[in-house]
Amino acid sequence: MLKKLLIANRGEIAVRVIRTAKALGYRTVAVYSEADANAMHVELADEAVCIGPAQVSASYLNAEAILDAARKTGADCVHPGYGFLSENSAFAKACKDAGLVFVGPPESAIELMGSKRRSKIAMQEAGVPVVPGYEGDNASDDELIQAATDIGFPLMVKASAGGGGRGMRLVESEAELADNLKRARSEAKQAFGDDELILEKAVIEPRHVEIQVFADRHGNAVYLGERDCSVQRRHQKVVEEAPSPFVTPELRQAMGEAAVRAALACGYEGAGTVEFLVDMDRNFYFLEMNTRLQVEHPVTELITGQDLVAWQLAVAEGQPLPLTQEEITLNGHAIEVRLYAEDPAHGFTPQTGEIHRFEPAEGEGLRYDTGVRSGDTVSPHYDPMLAKVIAWGQTRDEARRRLIRALEDTTVFGVTTNRWFLSRIIADDTFGAGEATTGFLQSAFADDPSLSPQKLSIRELALSACALGLGNSGQGGWSNAPATVIPIKLEVQGETLELKVRKSGTSLSVSHGDEEYHLEVHSHCDGLLCIIDNGVRQRCQYHRQGDSLYLQAFGQSWSVRDVTHQPAAGSAGTGSGxxxxxxxxxxxxxxxxxxxxxxxxxxxxxxxxxxxxxxxxxxxxxxxxxxxxxxxxxxxxxxxxxxxxxxxxxx
Incomplete structure (x- = not known):
């Protein structure tokens, strides 16, 4: 019987694993870098050990420091989460050598599936369909150029040791091949320390569909349905759903049985994901196998009613799988999006800084997997994902509707996020029809002007002025000013706007140039403003931090800066400072x-x-x-x- 689990990871996945482990009676140990000293996963765990400075290479990738933390705390098992060392065969072996149970597959399976070349050969031998290509021992440029002639164009150049789009290139013609081989090798070497490449025939506009598999030490293996991960940006998944709107029951069974063959062929144990490309004729081809729990596992949990982390721990203890294939059923539909601190209007640039307020929406069928809270800081050292937002419904449309509402009602003040971009995807007609392929985002949102900051309407400016007058967190506003006409200056998207506020009791009139807007303040408390707008009661959340004001209303969020009392910049010595x-x-x-x-x-x-x-x-x-x-x-x-x-x- 295992008793104490160390989670060799951080953020939302560490929080996710800790919660299931504690529910099952395990003692838990968190590891953290100096930058994560006050992180949520550290506070939730029973014990925590600092493993190094902020840099990933010196902390979360420091296997010896993690093993030392296990020795100090008396942990008897290690859960690697995903990312970092989760698919590192040397780490899995080191855990075993240290007398620790690694909650994952044996190192031999990790090593085999970590090589695109070797895994593809193994899958061919196991009778799993693969994309035609070249994965020979000789991966020199000359050999690959010759092989490309036989395969035909377009084709994909891929790093054998990698994933996540790094070291991957779509090559349309022979003239482009040599340069793309050079660039792919360089990327692969830098990212994975291995510049070996393979070639695959390009499957144009495919679906990316993956099968969740589980295997135990007793020769049992099952699949728990599929997930459609076709909505991607730069080969990175943005939306995941289960089941796939494109997969028929017959295709699900064929892919599931192929995935089980793949798992058994490499002596697999625990949770794994077999990823396939599916063409428009529903032919499917093995892409790779991820030898860990996936980011998108919650959608599988919601439609099967199973806790996959609990399954992992049971398998690690040597127990047989909880269910047979016949006992696994799918119920309803689930969709997951990844809420990131990033700016879609400026190339999805990662954002850093303090999260002044983070309030997930509440409602039936909603789930948030997160590792951050109000007051936390998004660090430049790690992935800027704030949360996974997941919605379940009896039907796909019900799940979509709930997810759109959840995104609109989730409050994040302090950092720019992709929240609006995600809600646009889920509401899109092509996605709604279940027709999104891997090229969907590029074609639908490549030059979408709605991703750029939109000019604030007079209604939004009026709400901003109103909230500014109320103040918050002990900061006073203009509401107690004796004058009946109050001039205000707001900086919005780099532009300074001059407003005039006229108040009469609880009624306000806000003007900007020739535009004017009237509203009535109904109530306000703790950053929540309730107004009456043309007879309709509306709510607006707001938060003031210094001279910055963050607001959310009507499913939208925006921010302004109060520059009313700042001197005008431009003349010598009179800048704002x-x-x-x-x-x-x-x-x-x-x-x-x-x-x-x-x-x-x-x-x-x-x-x-x-x-x-x-x-x-x-x-x-x-x-x-x-x-x-x-x-x-x-x-x-x-x-x-x-x-x-x-x-x-x-x-």
């Missing part, structure tokens, strides 16, 4: 500290963006009142970097 990042990028160096005296035009910070260095210079002389960034940090456009106050002259 609030220096912001001009674009998304990385801070290369910070040249000042709080309390330093600076001159106008002096370089204070160096920002790297678009492969160039950009100096951030003082817009006025004065004293540095605050430094809000550090070297190595990823910053977003308009993020406050340095504040300067005026030097008071002595009389």
């Amino acid at each position: 609030k220096l912001q990042a001009s674009m998304d990028g990385a801070i290369i160096d910070v040249l000042v500290a709080e309390g330093d005296t600076v001159e106008q035009g002096q370089t204070l910070v160096i920002l790297e963006a678009m492969k160039m260095e950009h100096p951030v210079k003082a817009d006025r002389p004065g004293v540095v009142a605050g430094v809000h960034t550090r070297a190595g940090e990823q910053v977003r456009r308009s993020q406050l970097l340095v504040e300067i106050t005026v030097i008071e002259e002595k009389t």
Whole structure:
């Protein structure tokens, strides 16, 4: 009987594993980097051990530090989660050698399936359909160029040791091949330490469908339905659903049986995912096998009613699988999206910074897997995923409707997210018809102007002005001002807008230029504003952080800055003193500290963006009142970097 589980991972997956393990009576051990000292997974675990600095290579990829943490705490088993060391055969062996049970497959299966070349050969021998291509021992450029002539174009160049789109190239013609081989080798070497390549015939506009398999030590293996992961951006999954709207019962059985053959062929144990490409005629081809729990496993759990982490732990203890194939049934439909701190309007650039407020929506059929809370910081060191948002329904449309509502009602203040982009995908007619292939996002959203920041309407400006007047967190607004006409200046998307607010009791009239909007304040409390708009009661959530105001209403979210009392920038010595990042990028160096005296035009910070260095210079002389960034940090456009106050002259 296993008693204490160490989770060799972080974030939402560590939280997910800890919760099931504790429910089953296990003691749990978290490992964390110095950057994650106050993370949710650390607080949820019974014990926690720091394994190194923020850098992944020195912490979450430091196998010896993780094994030492297991020794210190007396853990008897290790769950690798996904990512990091989860598909590292050397780590699985090291756990075994240290007397620890590795909650995953044997190292031999990890090693075999970690090679696209060797795994493809093994699948051919097991009778699993594979994409025609070349996976020979001789992977020199000359041999691959010759093999490409036999395969035909278009074809895919793939890193044998990799995944996630790295080292992968679509080649349309022979003239493009040599350059793409060179680039793919370079990417593969950098990402995986192995530049071996294979070639595959390109399956144009396919579906990406994967089968969840499970095997135990007693020779049993089953499949738990399929997941459709066709909605992808740059070969990265964005939406996952189960079951697939494209898969028939006959195809599900054929793919499931093929996936079970794949698992048995490599002596598999535990949870695994066999990924297939399915063409328009419903022919399917083996793509790869992920020898771990998948990010998208919740959709399988929701339609089967099973806890896959509990299954993993049972198999690790040597128990037989909880169900036979005949006992596994599918119920309803589930869809998952990955909520990221990223900016769709600017190339999906990762965003960093404090999450001032994070409030998942509540409702029937909703599930959130997350590792963050209000007050946490999105670090530049790790993947910026905030949560997996999953909706279940009796039908696919019910699941879609619930998911759209969940995305619209989820509150994230402080960092830009892809929330609106995700809701657009789920509401799209092509997705709704179940016709999305791997090329869907590229064709439907490549030049979509709606992904760019939209100009705020007079209604949204009026709500912003109203919330600004109310204040929050002890910050006063203009609502107690004696004047009946209050001028306000808001900075919106880099532009300063002048508004006028006229108040009469609880009624407000907000004007900007020739536009005017009327509303009535019904109530407000703890960042929730209730207004009456043309006889209709509406709610708006808001949060003020310094001079920044974050708002959410009508299924939309936006932010503004209050610059009412800031001096106009432009004339010598009269800049605002609030220096912001001009674009998304990385801070290369910070040249000042709080309390330093600076001159106008002096370089204070160096920002790297678009492969160039950009100096951030003082817009006025004065004293540095605050430094809000550090070297190595990823910053977003308009993020406050340095504040300067005026030097008071002595009389």
